[in-house]
Amino acid sequence: MKYFTTGAKSALIDKISIEEVGMPQMVLMERASLGVAGAAAEFIKDKKQKILTVVEGGNNGGDGVAAARILKERGFNVDIFYIGGIKKTSEAFLEQIKIAENCGVKIYKASDDYSLKSLLVGYDIVIDGIFGVGLSREIGGVQAEAINIINDAKEERQNDLAVISIDIPSGVSADNGELLGVAVKADVTVTFGFTKVGMLFGKGREYSGKIILKDIGFPACAVEKTAPEYYGLDIDDIKKILPVRKDDSNKGNFGRLLIVAGNDSIAGAAVIAGQAAFKAGAGLVKIFTHKDNRNIIGAALPEALLDVYEYNSDSEESSDGTNHSAGKCSGKITSPGGEQSGEIISSTDIESLVKWATAIAIGPGLGTSEKSKYLLKAVLKAAYENDKPVVMDADAINIISEDRSILKNLRFEEKKWIITPHMLEMARLIKTEDENAKDALGRIFKDRFEVAKYVSNEYNIISVLKDARTVVSDGSSRCFINTNGNSGMSKGGSGDSLTGIIGALLAEGMKPQDAARAGVFIHGAAGDIAALKCGRTSMTVTDLNGVIDMIKR
Ligand SMILES: NC(=O)C1=CN([C@@H]2O[C@H](COP(=O)(O)OP(=O)(O)OC[C@H]3O[C@@H](n4cnc5c(N)ncnc54)[C@H](OP(=O)(O)O)[C@@H]3O)[C@@H](O)[C@H]2O)[C@@H](O)CC1
């Protein structure tokens, strides 16, 4: 397991390490600077290349000054530009300036009328030590000017100018990846102790470039005491929570997943979810879909069991009451729990389908018509009454967004169900009456963790907020951030595949929180393998599904 820290948590780890554990600040700073110098040295091909370290007067600047001194001692051609726009400089920064001057490092001060723009022309590498995790508000004035000069020079010179940020690109919010006014666009960011949460999302991710994580020796007790909320898992962590696949087994040992997907004009979503579920290890998969999909799904996924329904309005009832158009449907009308009956006709009633399953996945390609709503309500009600785990995606979420009472009325004591909205679906799900989806989306970008946590607690479920970095919340203050996966997965059907994987893991008996975290991880890892095989541009969700089984148990 690895932690990710916000600005406040990073500062707290620094503080506890220094004030309570007694680590000298200059020791931590020296280690941090050695990390920066080491990473920069690897990046610099030719010692003749000129490096300019641009600093402000906080501890991030202190790191920058110390890194410049270390590089100078190692024979690199390095100078410092000091912006000097902060009134209250840190003591460590001032100490570092003294040491650097004693070691003969040239320091250009803006207060001596040196211009960053003119100076920068003669340099090949910029080290950004303007702001670190102490950035607390929008950047303006001289610091914004310096950042714009660096970015403009980078834009103009592209690969002829390399930019290395210390700890976090100056201007990126460590909490959410938003830009506080302006931010340095780095090629490489050397970060200390823990990757900052803001470097994983949105602009923060883009502006960080390649992230190099350096252990600078924060004591474990200081980390434990701060208890970082955000964490990631690696393949070994995931393997520990996946059920063991015993040799002495049969298909009945690996769960029975009921997938309720598709409608009278969509079949593909059910196929993709079903393929993913088999590849993720489900023993039996039954697809419950509209009768028009029978042949397509039967041909595309012959290993799946199939049960079909038709809409009551599809069928023409003869005067004797028999149904002539239902194919294999017997004409039995399900009316779960006194709901308005007659919307769906199927040979097997919904209660029996749900009872057969060890888990249910519902939503892909379901549509949002009144009939789809009826079907969703009936399945969820039966799942609730029969205590079955459910994963809900896509149109299931869209329907619930329009009538949130569907889910609110089915609250378990424990969090047994999983909901997997992408950002827009989440916006629809949380928007208040006087808010539009765009404003709700803005709220998610500001604090996706809080939103995921809110939905988890509001409905007492596990919430999986899908994005380039998916987060999973169980409603507690802790949140899982998935860091694998790639842009090749941003294609139609990707969400259906995730639903199938999570459904399979639920069907096998995994706890919902584990099924959600492992499902998201496996989906991302399969996406990465598919990208290696087929390329991000051309990979399809079928390619991704095809390699799910490579994440071995
Ligand atoms: N502590 C340690 O032991 C270690 C720390 N380390 C390093 O220190 C970094 C954190 O250092 P830091 O806390 O000094 O914060 P930093 O980011 O340099 O800037 C703070 C200054 O900026 C100011 N300021 C803020 N926003 C502003 C704005 N928009 N516009 C203008 N001013 C603004 C703020 O003013 P204030 O908000 O207090 O008014 C304050 O004066 C960390 O990222 C890592 O690199 C490592 O060496 C490991 C050991």
Ligand SMILES: [K+]
């Ligand atoms: K920085």
